[in-house]
Amino acid sequence: MAASIGALADTRGTAETIVPVADVAVAGLPTRKLRRAGAGPLVIHADAATPRALQPWQFVALAEITNFASLRRHLGRARADRLALDLLARAAATDPSLLGTAASRTTVEFEAGGDNVADVERIVAALDTALAVPFVIDGEDLHIEVTLAAAAAPLGVTDDVRLAEQAEAALDQARAEQRIVVRDLSIGTPMLDRLTLTRELPAAIANGEMFLQYQPKVHVRRQEINSAEALVRWQHPRHGLIMPGDFITLAEEARQIADLTYWTLNQVIADQRLLSADGRDLTIFINISGQLLGDARFVEEACRTITTSGAKIGFEITETAVIRDPQSAIANLRRFADVGIAIAIDDYGAGLSSLAYLKQLPARELKIDKMFVLQLTSSNRDPLIVRSTIDLAHALDMEVTAEGVETQAAMALLTVMGCDIVQGYLISRPISIDAFRAFMNDQKLQFDHDARDMFKRPASFWRSA
Secondary structure (H helix, E strand, O other), X not given: OOOOOOOOOOOOOOOOOOOOOOOOOEOOEOEEEEEEOOOOOEEXXXXXXXXXXXXXXXXXXXXXXXXXXXXXXXXXXXXXXXXHHHXXXXXXXXXXXXXEEEOOOOEEEEEEEEOOHHHHHHHHHHHHHHHHOOEEEOOEEEXXXXXXXXXXXXXXXXXXXXXXXXXXXXXXXXXXXXXXXEEEOOOOOOOOOHHHHHHHHHHHHHOOOEEEEEEEEEEOOOOEEEEEEEEEEEEEOOOEEEOHHHHHHHHHHOOOHHHHHHHHHHHHHHHHHHHXXXXXXXXXXXXXXXXXXXXXXXXXXXXXXXXXXXOOEEEEEEHHHHHHOHHHHHHHHHHHHHOOOEEEEEEEOOOOOOHHHHOOXXXXXXXXXXXXXXXXXXXXXXXXXXXXXXHHHHHOOOEEEEOOOOOHHHHHHHHHHOOOEEOOOOOOOOEOHHHHHHHHHHHHHHHHHOHHHHHHOOHHHHOOO
């Protein structure tokens, strides 16, 4: 969800004043506080204990117009309804690499990334500075008062859904406390005790606390949704929604990952029957832990279950999973392929990207890691990497999926490059099976209406379901 980010300049030209502010944990998450000191610029006080990862970071920032009601009375409804576009234009003029979208009449969502958490801190501070400058509207200088909040994490630490949810929670906090709040998700969720969750995981699987969400994948040349990725979530009775980043590793450490994957597989098969009843012939992909690629019992049980059901199932695996035990992993992946399970290589480019292993894998699909796709239209090198990866995959008789497609510009460029499949928030967020079925029915009508113009539609069309 992020784009490449350059530092925004502080246009005020005043000396920086650091205001120490004690860190306060909210809902178990560390927050960074940003305040103004008199007429000085906005500055950041970060808790020195917060770890600073070296991998690229991403964040979602929300800017809410707090004086919208008074501006609407002053400007009229029609002009006030365009204020969000004014915020977007100001941000784009300050830094074109900053992605933004009008989430509503009063709220704008910005998405960006950087090399480290310091980049995230600078962009939030500079964004506030840029939006604080009066706007010239119909020849009149007007102040658009904005409440700003964000959630940030290194790539791979959390997923897009949790990042967006935490940004919304940060905005609620910022609104209540009248300050900027940035939630740092790099250390997970401290409030969730690992030992307790590990003990509760088996019962959670048995008691129906787990559920699936589906994210569709669009085949560009066929102009249709022909597959989807199943993503597991945990609805905890006390802690609420727990995302995979907080429990998948626990499941692996506790040797519960096989049971969780069996549950996921059986639920996907059941959901696929519902889709088949709707006339949808889709392959559903499941993420498979590297721990299971060397587990002969799991391999045999998975093959038997899928063969017996007749379901169209795909397994997504990472290169690092193969590297753990290459001989067993490659042999078992070939066993999967022999019974008709589609194999996709996930997060290509984020790991070692070893050609020695790539050429041996019976994979039909290669998924380019979203860290390259998110910066596709704002980086000089990423387009070269993506184009060369597409050419390499095609040479190995694989189709290419681009993850993290968030803008029409990125989708257009990927189409020109020959990318086969796209997946990301531009098409749909992960959604429940019922919402996915409704989404598919709606999209079928839209595609039939004018398939040739499918990719020319505005972003609002893709998010409408």
